[in-house]
Amino acid sequence: MTNGFLSPSKREADIAIMLARPSRGPLIAQKLSDYGLGLYGAGSFVSAMGKPAEPENLHKFPLIGYIPDFIYADELRYLSEIDPALVPRTCSTSINMQRSMCAKGLGFAILPHFTARNDPAITHILPEDSAIRRSFWIVVHRDLRNVGLSVVRTFGTSRGIN
Structure with missing residues (x-):
């Protein structure tokens, strides 16, 4: 596998x-x-840093995403669907690691709902504006x-x- x-x-x-x-x-x-994906952030991160009122404000926050040079499928280019100018500050080739970094409060991440919704450390941010299928x-x-x-x-x- x-x-x-x-x-x-x-x-x-x-x-x-x-x-x-x-x-x-x-x-x-x-x-x-x-399956669906959305923008998530740790409750502790949102309490300390706030959250964007709209997707246009996401550039003011640290983002977590894939290492651009190692994206093997265009379907993993989630951030560019929200705004082509968004660049992740913290990167990993693993969606599981991205979820862990998000839960630790390192920034916002686009995550599959099936991996994020049951994690008590993270919360769904901008659900209407960041819906990806x-x-x-x-x-x-x-x-x-x-x-x-x-x-x-x-x-x-x-x-x-x-």
Whole structure:
């Protein structure tokens, strides 16, 4: 199991869960689920630093995000969807580390709701203005189509992850 770099089209992986539907190659893809992301900050950080009244004010606050040179999928460029000029001050290649840094009060971060909403240390900031949607895709080489379809039937595609 790894993040990002194994290719089902080159048979480096039998099954891949991807952030985007592949546009080429001998692959079969089916959407697994949609999920939402939003802006989060630690309660302690918000108490000490305040919070932006609107997305345009985010540049005044420290932001947490991905290391720009190591972003392997455009679907991870969350901050630019809010404002293309936003640049993270603290970076990691791991969304789990970004959530941890956010919970420790190092700044605001765009996080998947399914990882952030049950963390008592962090709170959702600007929910209407920072709503981002993404999808997970199950991808297999066309020679393994029955394996991929079996996995999809097992997990289903009717529910989204919030």
